[in-house]
Amino acid sequence: MGILNCDALLGLLDAGHKTHSVIANNLANLNTPGYRTARVRFAQRLEEILDENGNPLSGRHITTEVYRPMFRDVGADGNDVMLEREIVALNKNAVRMRLYLTVLHSRIRKLRGAIEGR
Numbered sequence: 443m444g445i446l447n448c449d450a451l452l453g454l455l456d457a458g459h460k461t462h463s464v465i466a467n468n469l470a471n472l473n474t475p476g477y478r479t480a481r482v483r484f485a486q487r488l489e490e491i492l493d494e495n496g497n498p499l500s501g502r503h504i505t506t507e508v509y510r511p512m513f514r515d516v517g518a519d520g521n522d523v524m525l526e527r528e529i530v531a532l533n534k535n536a537v538r539m540r541l542y543l544t545v546l547h548s549r550i551r552k553l554r555g556a557i558e559g560r
Contacts, residue, residue, distance in 0.1 A: 451546045453504030457484040458539040460506050465532045468523050475519040479527075483507045 461482040471477040484506040513522040 448546065448549055450504065451542050451549070454542045455539065455546070457482065457504055457506050458535055458542065460508075461535045462532070462539075464508060465528055465535065468528050469525070469532075471521070472523050472525060472528075473521070475521060477521045477523060478510045479513060479523050480508050480510055481531075483509055 461484075464480050464482050468477075468479050484504060513524075513527075515524060516522045
């Protein structure tokens with residue numbers, strides 16, 4: 443099944459949820475002086491749990507890390523949150539989440555069919 447097994451998909455959905463939360467927090471602090479944009483890093487963590495064929499290693503879970511990238515466009519108040527950048531990040535994450543949910547739904551439908559003998 444590769445990386446798209448159910449456990450991995452659930453980990454990706456958790457990471458996507460955390461990403462949505464971080465972006466929402468960024469948007470909530472759009473006008474907060476001194477606030478710096480946060481991001482969630484999990485692609486590197488994802489690579490750490492895969493073998494050379496792209497299959498998850500047993501006993502390993504997808505982890506995430508919140509970090510603060512250094513954007514150059516900092517306002518006079520020290521805030522670097524840009525509405526446009528956050529909306530793009532939110533939309534990209536939403537597309538990823540829809541993909542993960544579609545694949546997970548397909549896996550569940552196949553399992554249900556196998557259980558019911560279809």
